[in-house]
Amino acid sequence: MILHQEFLTTAKRYWSKTAIIDRTTDRRLTYGRTLLAALLLARRIRRLPDHHIGIMLPNSAGSFLSVLGTVMAGKVPVMINYSTGAEENARYAQEKIGFKDIITSKVLLEKIGCPLIPGMFHLEDVIQRLSPLEKMRAVGRARLPLKLLRRTVARGRLDDTIVILFTSGSEREPKAVQLTNRNIGSNVRDIIHVFALNSDYVIMSILPLFHVFGHTTNLWMPLTGGMTAVTHANPLDFRNIPTMIREEKVSMIAATPVFFGGYLREAKPGDFESLNLLVAGADKTPEWLRNEYLNKHGKTLLE
Numbered sequence: 001m002i003l004h005q006e007f008l009t010t011a012k013r014y015w016s017k018t019a020i021i022d023r024t025t026d027r028r029l030t031y032g033r034t035l036l037a038a039l040l041l042a043r044r045i046r047r048l049p050d051h052h053i054g055i056m057l058p059n060s061a062g063s064f065l066s067v068l069g070t071v072m073a074g075k076v077p078v079m080i081n082y083s084t085g086a087e088e089n090a091r092y093a094q095e096k097i098g099f100k101d102i103i104t105s106k107v108l109l110e111k112i113g114c115p116l117i118p119g120m121f122h123l124e125d126v127i128q129r130l131s132p133l134e135k136m137r138a139v140g141r142a143r144l145p146l147k148l149l150r151r152t153v154a155r156g157r158l159d160d161t162i163v164i165l166f167t168s169g170s171e172r173e174p175k176a177v178q179l180t181n182r183n184i185g186s187n188v189r190d191i192i193h194v195f196a197l198n199s200d201y202v203i204m205s206i207l208p209l210f211h212v213f214g215h216t217t218n219l220w221m222p223l224t225g226g227m228t229a230v231t232h233a234n235p236l237d238f239r240n241i242p243t244m245i246r247e248e249k250v251s252m253i254a255a256t257p258v259f260f261g262g263y264l265r266e267a268k269p270g271d272f273e274s275l276n277l278l279v280a281g282a283d284k285t286p287e288w289l290r291n292e293y294l295n296k297h298g299k300t301l302l303e
């Protein structure tokens with residue numbers, strides 16, 4: 001599966017369907033608008049000199065579009081962990097891989113107290129500077145027949161690197177891990193097959209995209225499977241995420257046991273009624289947590 005090419009197919013097929021519900025900014029993007037925005041960003045990103053592009057953004061429509069735009073431009077997104085030592089992690093990534101440009105957000109930098117280091121630029125500024133002519137051209141490209149549309153973006157191959165993620169650094173310095181279309185795509189295909197997922201599913205996309213669990217299940221799986229992704233910038237917002245699950249009729253959520261414990265503590269009866277699939281990962285799931293979800297909400301927490 002060439003992930004961004006698969007997204008093109010999905011976007012054309014589900015043009016008017018909601019692709020992203022951004023609960024942080026209250027934006028809702030159809031697949032058509034997501035494709036259009038990704039094409040606009042791809043054109044700007046293509047002009048950047050480096051082959052690798054840093055992305056330091058919380059889960060949002062903006063982070064999804066930045067990843068899409070980067071790979072459609074034929075470049076490799078380098079996902080930077082902003083939750084622990086954002087400035088240090090950004091500088092380390094630049095030096096380790098040898099690139100300069102990092103897409104980030106003014107709001108995020110202010111919130112985490114990270115300075116604007118050389119090479120960083122704000123996604124908000126890029127969007128504001130898009131000209132009417134650029135937008136008109138992007139609309140024309142987005143409306144092209146699929147076969148012609150494919151030719152306007154990077155072709156891609158199965159063994160092309162689709163993302164670089166960093167290990168935690170528990171063994172000396174963090175390692176830069178290159179994952180390919182084949183790596184991520186085969187996992188996406190297997191998850192959809194094993195759990196019999198379809199385009200009716202609504203995915204709660206709160207896992208950070210700088211971890212492989214989130215990058216696979218929260219980004220590429222919904223966007224290539226015709227599903228709807230509900231994004232929220234803070235997975236530790238235990239009070240509000242159960243409400244979002246209820247309001248958006250979320251079908252599936254993947255999270256860590258710690259996150260699931262927080263949601264359980266704040267959830268009200270009926271908040272999880274729409275959930276068909278709850279999957280815990282990244283750490284061992286304690287038996288008490290599994291029992292509490294079953295007893296309080298009648299839901300089986302998978303691991």
